[in-house]
Amino acid sequence: MAPEGTSMNDRLLKAARRQPTDTTPVWLMRQAGRYLPEYRAIRGNIAFLDLCKHPDLAAEVTVQPVTRLGVDAAIIFSDILIPVEAMGIVLELGDKGPHFPQPVRTAADIERLAVPDPVEGTGFVAEAIRRTRKALNDSVPVIGFAGAPFTLAAYMVEGGGSKSYILIKRLLFEQPKLAHTFFQKLTDTLIPYLKMQVEAGASIVQIFDSWGGELSPYDFERFSLPYLTRMVKELQATGVPVIVFGTGMSTHLPLLKRTGADVIGLDWRIPADDGRRILGQDVAVQGNLDPLHLFLPREELEGRVVDILKRAGPVGHIFNLGHGILPPTDPEAAKFLVEAVHRHGAALRQGTLSP
Template sequence: MTRLLIRACRREPVERTPIWLMRQAGRYMSVYRAVRERHGFLQMVKQPDVAAEVTLQPIEAFGMDAAIIFADILPPLEGLGLQLTFEKGEGPVIHNPIRVPADIAALRPYEPEAVSGYTLEALRIVRAALPETTALFGFSGAPFTLASYAIEGGGSREYRRTKIMMYRDPASWQTLMTKLTDLVVAYLIAQVQAGADVVQIFDSWAGALSPGDFAEYVLPYVQRAVAETRAATGVPIVYFGTDMNGMLPLLRATGADVLGLDWRIRLADGWAQYGYDVAVQGNLDPTTLHAPWPEIERRAKAILDQAAGRPGHIFNVGHGIITETPEEHVARLVEFVQNYRYAGEA
């Protein structure tokens, strides 16, 4: 039996629109907060039983059509020799950021089982516990987003150091992006082998680029990550970034099976730019989940109607769920989407 969400990824006929939500396992859930009181964030990621417990919490509570493994895009960088901590009020910090060519040369090869074995074990636990009909997502940061964190040493508003390396030292940029693409491919393949049946590549910061810079400095590496992961696994691949609506035709060239949309563009308009031969994922503004239920329902219905009954739509928020989102609203949204039928259906 092929799972509903996997059929949607492949644009096969489905009886309804599948739904999952980015950051569906997280701080808005009281059961998550109870676990978080006992563990630091990286401790949760690196203890397979805890990561599996948190992954399963929203499935048990709300019954989404897919689980996404509780992990983070940055810990794999530790395998290259980068020193990562999560600081209260500051977020992720890389204490030995990449600044000169010698830093790139010193990066170690990434070995999935040795570096990320805790996430792979969590995947195995979750796959065994999930309902047979529920898909399981693995994921990785995209090469550019990983490079941005590694170079900046954390989050950034301007990505100045990252762009300066791109422009002034293209040879170093190519070497770094090649190494990070190798990491992404190896990590995604290992996750599929551990039980993931769909994977998502998060390019969280690529929206900081112009379309021209994305095409020149980033797109070739995403294309390689997608092509090599698909050749090795055959599973559907989702590519997602925010603030990228000015370069949608370029995203079509990534080769991903499913392309994400954030809430800054109508789903119908974004899908038309991508072309209807790819699936789309999106795109409710996550802040909408704080609105009264009738407003949430109205906006969710508008998104579903824009899909116009075409195969290949996966309902999601256009970014991660926000802290303090009412759990009742998440429950009602999942129920509404799973029970909705496009008005034009027979």
Template sequence: MTDVLKNDRFLRALRREPTDTTPIWVMRQAGRYLPEYRATRERAGSFMGLAQNPEYACEVTLQPLERFELDAAILFSDILTIPDAMGLGLSFAHGEGPQFARPVRTAADIAKLAVPDMDGELRYVMDAVRLIRRELHGRVPLIGFSGSPWTLACYMVEGAGSRDFATLKTMCWNEPKLAHQLLDTLAQSVAAYLIAQAAAGAQALMIFDTWGGLLGPAPFREFSLRYMAQIVAALKADTRARELPVILFSKGAGQHLADMADIGCAALGVDWTMHLADARRAVAGKVALQGNLDPAVMRANPEVIRREARAVLDSYGNHPGHVFNLGHGITPEVNPEHVKVLVDEVHGYGRELRAR
């Protein structure tokens, strides 16, 4: 696609280039806190009906951009599209989160898994990327994404959400070769999935390692980081994806930032449990940083939101390479007006910092 970007500060920040102000987007920015999103989801009939319909996915992706001066759009989808395409029977029970009818627990289960067909079971995702990119008309860049192999495996082995995903961790201890077989298949699948999104028009790619923080230092490197590195290498080797910046976000894994910065990604997401000044020192200028306001702050009054946004910006300082975001996804009970307060404050105070 040849549309010219009207606002490229997000991509410039990922390249650690100077920007006129700090770019901002918000994880789960198309979500239940928006009444228009809830209305579209009701028309779609279910979450999966929404996510698997390119027109609906495009509609909700663009909704927050109509309200707020965000610097990036992110594809509306779910991190579990790959295991769903593998035939595990994904569903979302009301109030209970994702569930798989056929969890993966045995060698026979894992042997059946194969990289999904990006033009078959996952075509609806690529159709959504193409449609969103067309409807954006170069307004802001479009982010494509996937769950990390470790995070996908957590749900696939457990069969549902969990506080500790002990079933997969036990597999890693008792049958490490089997765990590696599963994670390798998932790494190949995620790489193919992100390459297909790049070919469809995504302009940046993000890997959500939501449950990486559950692992200790050595297991994190063996079962999570190893496979994210494999994916980044595959993206860099493919002509369709090699020019796109890759963001890794491993929640609760701030102690691993230095190792993560060495695998070839453009940026690292940082959750709210780490000071950005410490994160900057850890990555030693190798990558940009994204984050890291505590999502709970969005429930506070506007002056608190402004104060805490300024504190995050001050913690990074007047340096290139910062994308403002929450330290995790926005929650459903947030007042949409509070998001406008945040976006306006980040842009306004970001300009002040650059004028000093």
């Protein structure tokens, strides 16, 4: 809640609850990142993981895109693997992505993982949220986030990114009981971690099941859905809306709806109106511009914005990219996008949006 005498731009929160807004709210996944020169200026002097753990600097880079782009929310600068490190596994994070020198492969490895106290292990994230709110004077909501159990397990078992996911899938298929034990421990870690973010002032949270689309619908229903559903339910009990997002999950939308999430993220592989039809009108949607469309000429980019706004409709839509913004992106293109969404989103509500 904004302090007395100030007014929070709450478009995002209203859209997440399918309430009317004056225009379509917009934020961008990875909006605090390498495409911004002011971010690179800070990042040049500190390692990524250290930046995540430095509340003052994490808050500063969280605020940067709000100031430059005019987005309707700040998402706290962190990484989905932060709570995993607190479980007792060595994590290396660099420009080439995450790496676990000692991956989780056996029952003994899983047994050794702790369920940490979120404040003791990751309290710097909560502090960064508090400092972000103060820096922004609560002018826009702060988004908290975490990864989904399957996605985090995939990184931990594979030792980093993967093309085939053979090791995590073999764990699921050859030792399903052990896999469920693993996912349960991750869920027991993630729920208090997200609740800590809410207590620090996050007004909405997003769960990233980045690799959930690598599972067949059958396997997703068995190995990811139960844990996502539990996370959503327990987070909603705190009073905040919950967004669930994953890439390559157009075929999983009916399953994602079963999580009970307030908002389902759509990547760029499905038209927004098709996603709406599958999900129904009782859930909000987020998305879904291809991040590479930011490299289009401005007129064509504006046309893509208008098309998505029309397809998604004026109620219960949060404009976003279909995945994270890419480092070579021109910040001015991102600013143009935000301004176009706001301008045409207002026209959509006024009935004056051009064909």
